[in-house]
Amino acid sequence: MIATKTRDLEIALDAACERHKVPGASVAFYDGGNVTLAASGVTNVVTGVKATSETLMHVGSITKVMNATLAMQLVDEGALELERPVVHYLPDLQLGDAEATRTITVEQLLNHTSGIDANLLPDSGHDRETLANTIARFATAPQLHRPGHARSYCNAGTVLAGHLCRRVAGHNWYDLMKTRIFARLGLEHAAVLPEDALLYRTSVGHFLDPSSGRLSRSSHVFLPLGYAPAGSTNMMSASDLLTFALAHLDDGLAPNGSRLLSQKSAALMRLRSGPVHGGPETFDCGLGWVRVRNDFVQHGGGGPGIVSLVVIHPHSKTAAVVLTNAEHGLDLIVDVMRPFLTAQAGADPFTTQPQPLEDPKIDLTPYPGTYENNTVELDVALRDDALTLSARVKHQVYDSSLMDWTPPRKLLPAGDGWFVGDAPSALGALPYRFMDPDAAGRPRYLAQSLWLFGRRGRDES
């Protein structure tokens, strides 16, 4: 397959970088026959090094799809069974909840239904921030919900899945990623170890100060390294990430002709998986892949000052990758991807968000409370006949976290438990949804984006 660089795409990307104040971006599109690449801007506003199509950029949580692929390879080889409890393979597993320790299955780690509440833990410092130490720290992690009964985006499950692959395969996770994913796909601009990234032209994250419009380079290159299988370390070119996506688009067969995983497993990864009993869920997903509207599957990635997205549409044999080195890169991604995907698939994956109701007559009294997971607290209050929301990060994860409570922001009713905040975004106002009402009609959970936050004092559903 030959990759071409089209001037049109480059011009569009240059304009989008300019418009959205994104320092650097890299794009790789596949239209069913050809690969098109474009890169724009710089890798780092301090060094001013130009971003190229070979530049390694953070893929962040897109790593989770690769991690799930690793696990499914082991399923293909008969070394792992999705239905088995994790403790079967890791007899020394210890989570905060004894019942969860005993029952969480391999599948629940990959479909975000394990409920382990350890979204991120404070960085424990170099030489301590290892995968094994992170697993050990889960020994005190509470459950956000009972295993399998709800779906909330779960970093901890992914990390545990990575640890499981390591234990079952008997190699360290980084080596598994290099030998079983990168090498099989023939990737040449990919690094899963921070120290390997230095071999390449690499990008770092940036933050935009909304008041001054100034871009500042992140002070940290990676999220805590012990979360590597959830996506803290992985970097690659847009073109190499597209190669991975194409292997999934072709049911496990890589563009270089080697088999990444079985056809059956590739298909299974895109099929809906869990949760049981109709529990609350924030999104639809398979194993690794996130399922969105119009038959697209995708995964996004974040990190300190970065946003990335990969999207595939199996019916139309379309795939798209956009990597950016800006915290606010999502608007650019939507701008650049939407015309391409619409032209290819006749639709796009980007959801239009609920809109505020014109004349809401809604009883707001069930909603106030404190909703939380291990990293974030959301305080919902009723003030002057309106709901307000204030948020606080419980522990600092580098420069992106605010430890102070944000000023209360109005939540406008949008119907069916939905509310919208007033933060502007390309996708409309940031939506929130109150879910899973108890007998008294009070929601057990507040959902924001892919995460559930449990109401303090809720009963078991």
Next chain:
Amino acid sequence: MNDNRLQRAVEEARERHRVPGVSVAFYADGAVSLACCGVTNVGSGVDMTADTIMHIGSITKLFNATLLMQLVDEGKVSLERPVVEYLPEFRVGDPEATRTVTVEQLVNHTSGIGGNLLPDAGHDEETIARTVSRFAGVPQIHAPGAARSYCNAGTVVAGFLCQRIEGKSWYDLVEDRIFRPLDMNHAAVLPEDALLHRASVGHFVDPVSGVPRRTTHAFLPLGFAPAGSTAMMSAQDLLTFVRAHMANGTGPNGTRLLSADSAARMRRTSGDVDGPVCFDGGIGWLLLGGDLVHHGGGGPGVLSWAVAHPESGTAAVVLTNADKGFAVAKDVMRPFFESRLGYAPFPPPKPAPETQFDPSLYVGDYENCSVIHTIEARDERLFWSAQAKAQFYDSSPLEKSAEKPLIPLGNDYFLTETPAGEPYATAVSIGFAAPGERGRMEYVIQNFRLHRRNDAR
């Protein structure tokens, strides 16, 4: 020196030796001169700049020794004390050495602990603490204090000791106690922080074609960080650190890095060594004749070098991203020091081919934990070859090196002859020490290290 002249000299030396990138910072008469050229990485083609961070390799040992001396200044550690007093779990292969090795011996290269490098244990396993625990099995190359042989292991233990005493990771100590106080803004001691900067990686220059090839590994095993596997910085920032030492512990920004006593002590011969010495050593610093102090650094395809003459306030830093970079450093430093001091460090060796010697006294296998040197004799000539015992990435093939003839330099020192057709090869110096029974040499000195005769091989 005129910066343009320096820039031209650096460019010429870089091209002559086929080194991809070079960054230079000189200091004389109170003025800094900078020059840099080439690329950070032949793969990416990114241009070198004065802000580019490059590997300083073992020059890190000076930072590590400085950390330790800061703790000495603060009365938290005493150089004369045995290491086990501070680290009760400290173990090396030899129980006597475990009991007696002092803190000072860790940083003046007289501890004799083997373990020059250990095979990479893999990411997440390769930590400073685990490396120190792996020393429990390493043998001594000599008894503590009895000889001076460049010792990575001692440095790692010293770094771990600092970490333990301060209750903070070694990486944080380097950042908090050295980089920040000296305003070193283009310096990284963690591999993951290096990505914040324009950063260089190593290359290997093919000795025949001169074509540089990028290394496959950016760093030596990370558990050896205090010995120099991870630290990177700009030539200018390294010069800032060297200037703080020359100014008896006060940085160019006026911040005191360490006491004047400790700064002076680091530059004086340390240890009363009776046995063979591979070099004269202070604490951290290596000492040359003519009051020059220096330290070099290597890694996978990198070579760096810092030289200072504190008495006159003259210093030079040369960082390169090629294994053959020492040739560049020598070429650009020679005129700089000669014009100021009348002499330069590491004058070119003068072969003394007429030297009479008895080849049988030198013949044999000599080894430390990472390499075996084989000396053979034919037709009254000596031949040298070497074989690595463990693989350290692309820098050390496990096959035995091609045999090279040795040219005598006198005083039991020899130099390898560069074979015709290898214009980019670098000559290797081989010394012999400690004649024993019937005058046979007990040690080979190569690359600042002792390698002990092993007749069993």
